[in-house]
Amino acid sequence: MRTIFRDDHEIFRDQVRRFIDKEVVPHHAAWEADGIVPKDLWRKAGAEGLLCVTIPEEYGGPGGDFGHSAVLIEELARANATAVGFTTHSDITAPYILAYGTEEQKRRWLPRMASGDLIAAIGMSEPGTGSDLRAMRTSAARSGDDYIVNGQKTFITNGMNAGLVVTAAKLSSNSKDLTLLCVEEGMVGFAKGRKLEKIGLRGQDTCELFYDGVRVPAANRLGEDNQGFTYLTHQLAKERLIIAIRAAASVEALLEETVAYTRDRKAFGKTVFDFQNTRFKLAEVKANATMLRVFVDHCLGLLLNGDLTADLAAMAKLLGAEMQNRLLDEMLQLHGGYGFMSEYKVSRAWVDARVARIYGGTSEIMKEIIARTL
Known part of the structure; x- marks a missing residue:
């Protein structure tokens, strides 16, 4: 049982999941073919209060906290719809304006960002x-x-x-x-x-x-x-935790998919799940996914309290990205040839996950940040 989220976070999760199931999932394949998400989706999300959720009401936002942002990040990851760029807009760019912008700048840009009329x-x-x-x-x-x-x-x-x-x-x-x-x-x-x-x-x-x-x-x-580097580094810990949150949710969602697939798929007269190798592989995935989830939730709690450090964020990002890539590869293998087909969620998630080891600072940069604390 996760304890990091309050009741209002879970109510928000229900709203987010309904929105994604209705407005994102049916169209996502077409957007991947087009290479872009239409601006109309942003306006729909804004109308639902799903953009810039941590922006105060006085600037047009819903006035939530990063726990609400984490819910949205997780639900997009579960649907394998992380290509929808809400997070970059809402949780990376908007906070710069809120933290460092003048009153005039906040009132000029944030309400339109929250409504989806201005994409950042x-x-x-x-x-x-x-x-x-x-x-x-x-x-x-x-x-x-x-x-x-x-x-x-x-x-x-x-x-x-x-x-x-x-x-x-x-x-x-x-x-x-x-x-x-x-x-x-x-x-x-x-x-x-x-x-x-x-x-x-x-x-x-x-x-x-x-x-x-x-x-x-x-x-x-x-x-x-000449203060931009300081501003950027202050925000990078959160950006790196976002990648870890996304990784943990993706692994959990694909574990459910893979268990269901292996229970249904038959080979040599029995289900793929009946083979000991399959059960052992999935057991390893579950153990790793659980360990990652506990650590990521711990880091999320620190962030909500203003206590997340750069080295812990780097650890979460490093472990999350590396484990996501390794565990998705294991689950793709359990799908056999079908895992190589784009119609299966595991194949798309596996390809999408590769960039997690690069953006937000490469895994090598994360190791350097952690090494400085030794």
């Missing part, structure tokens, strides 16, 4: 920089009341749909400090590149962004000059 993304990754944020080259030169932004971003989740991109840039090429600027769709010189083709999360629109002398008003700066 965060522009950090650049070609050739990988996990090294301080190596980014996008520049922002002050010119009167504006910043002139030049550079390129890549692997941007929600990039095609985004009307607002929180963009990290440097005021000096020699500096390691970053400044966060909110770049809006339609600004002269701001362009979206091609929609990137990925092996997994194919329904998630991911693209390149180009900044060619984009004039961004100083009123669009988040927080202070």
